[in-house]
Amino acid sequence: MREIIILGSTGSIGTQAIEVCQNNGYKVTGLAAGSNIKLLEKQARQLNPLYVACSDQNAANELKIKLKDTSIKVLSGPDGVCELATIKGDTVLNAIVGIAGLRPTLAAVNAGKNVALANKETLVAGGDIVKKAVAENKVSLLPVDSEHSAIFQSLQGVPNGSISKILLTASGGPFYAKKAKDLENVTKNEALKHPNWSMGAKITIDSATLMNKGLEVIEAVHLFQIKPDDIEVLVHRQSIVHSAIELTDGAVIAQLGTPDMKLPIQYALTYPNRAGLCGKRLSLTDIGTLTFEKPDTKTFRCLPVCINAIKEGGLKPAAANGANEQAVKLFLEGKIKFLQIAELVEAATIAQPTVKGYSLTDVLEADRSAREYVLKNM
Ligand code: NAD
Ligand code: MG
Numbered sequence: 001m002r003e004i005i006i007l008g009s010t011g012s013i014g015t016q017a018i019e020v021c022q023n024n025g026y027k028v029t030g031l032a033a034g035s036n037i038k039l040l041e042k043q044a045r046q047l048n049p050l051y052v053a054c055s056d057q058n059a060a061n062e063l064k065i066k067l068k069d070t071s072i073k074v075l076s077g078p079d080g081v082c083e084l085a086t087i088k089g090d091t092v093l094n095a096i097v098g099i100a101g102l103r104p105t106l107a108a109v110n111a112g113k114n115v116a117l118a119n120k121e122t123l124v125a126g127g128d129i130v131k132k133a134v135a136e137n138k139v140s141l142l143p144v145d146s147e148h149s150a151i152f153q154s155l156q157g158v159p160n161g162s163i164s165k166i167l168l169t170a171s172g173g174p175f176y177a178k179k180a181k182d183l184e185n186v187t188k189n190e191a192l193k194h195p196n197w198s199m200g201a202k203i204t205i206d207s208a209t210l211m212n213k214g215l216e217v218i219e220a221v222h223l224f225q226i227k228p229d230d231i232e233v234l235v236h237r238q239s240i241v242h243s244a245i246e247l248t249d250g251a252v253i254a255q256l257g258t259p260d261m262k263l264p265i266q267y268a269l270t271y272p273n274r275a276g277l278c279g280k281r282l283s284l285t286d287i288g289t290l291t292f293e294k295p296d297t298k299t300f301r302c303l304p305v306c307i308n309a310i311k312e313g314g315l316k317p318a319a320a321n322g323a324n325e326q327a328v329k330l331f332l333e334g335k336i337k338f339l340q341i342a343e344l345v346e347a348a349t350i351a352q353p354t355v356k357g358y359s360l361t362d363v364l365e366a367d368r369s370a371r372e373y374v375l376k377n378m
Helices: 012-024 037-047 057-066 077-084 101-112 118-137 146-157 203-210 213-222 262-270 302-311 315-332 338-351 359-377
Strands: 002-009 027-033 051-054 073-076 091-094 114-117 140-143 163-170 231-235 241-247 252-256
Touching: 002 012, 002 077, 002 101, 002 231, 012 027, 012 037, 012 262, 027 037, 027 077, 037 057, 051 057, 051 077, 051 203, 057 073, 057 077, 073 077, 077 101, 077 338, 091 101, 091 252, 091 262, 101 118, 101 315, 101 359, 114 118, 114 213, 118 140, 118 213, 118 315, 118 359, 140 146, 140 213, 140 262, 146 163, 146 213, 146 241, 146 262, 163 213, 203 315, 203 338, 213 231, 213 302, 213 315, 213 338, 231 262, 231 359, 315 338, 315 359, 338 359
Parallel strands: 002 027, 002 091, 027 051, 051 073, 091 114, 114 140, 163 231
Antiparallel strands: 163 241, 241 252
């Protein structure tokens, strides 16, 4: 029987991943989250995993007391989450938000687990080290992000070296067609209203700034060994074409579907096989029209900043990501304005010195200093 460990189990992806595991009869052996112990306790009682983990120490202590009547062991702190990624199980589905997911991904890979990766920040900040660990441990790293899953699905049966371009689609977010002057005073609630997807707060803000697409360009460079110049971002308002590839002979292959994360989550677990999945089916006649446009990179600066960061390489992407995590937190707390997110991300990325190779320590230091830069310059 398949045994799955779910990191970030109380979040948007995590809760859907649990449903997918239940529908497929997979055993969930471990669950980890930040501090939402109410839901984590409920999930633990329902799924009876071997271990649960909370990155928040106090929450873990409380959970230990709550689960005293069960045989479920409770691990605590960031190290506890990493340990959970190495327990009995064949695959770790990482749906933690932010760079907090990087060490658990590496722990899972180094323990010989296959990883289904929703936590894109892992690849953005530490792509080179993650890929090296994946190769050394001969495990697989499969994308959960819908665009990268679509690219991966489109690549099935395509011979190596036949891809000439990636067409990465973007919904355009809640502020599509707006200009900088319209965005000066937008509120948190306006930014949190995504037109097509229901997701966690951080990625929803990233969709409003187009930082999410910038992070996804970097994620695609690492996952598919493609040059940034060979990735074309297309604004596709309907979120039906989840992304596409262009082959050397000009053929374009895409994956289409309704906007539902359960399919990419499931495919990362069943690959190379397919399994049934309930939910709304795509009706192209209901949709009628599919539109594609170039993104407005003048208004939405985070996208070109990320593209430049991956072109320069080294620690620039880690700095862009760290600055963004800090800036989004400040925006959600009402401490900075919407447009400041991009300004701070751009400035912190420029401030990060250019280097070639890097270690995990370097990545964590670049993340820390980018956050510090944002706090000093907000
Ligand atoms: P979310 O905020 O809904 O959930 C995040 C989860 O991570 C929660 O369970 C939280 O408790 C846990 N968490 C936070 N900090 C942690 C820590 N330090 N240690 C352990 N657990 C911690 O976020 P989400 O929308 O589910 O997104 C998760 C990841 O998936 C992000 O990287 C996001 O970019 C990516 N993603 C999400 C979607 C989506 O539809 N939501 C789509 C594509 C990719
Ligand atoms: Mg995506």
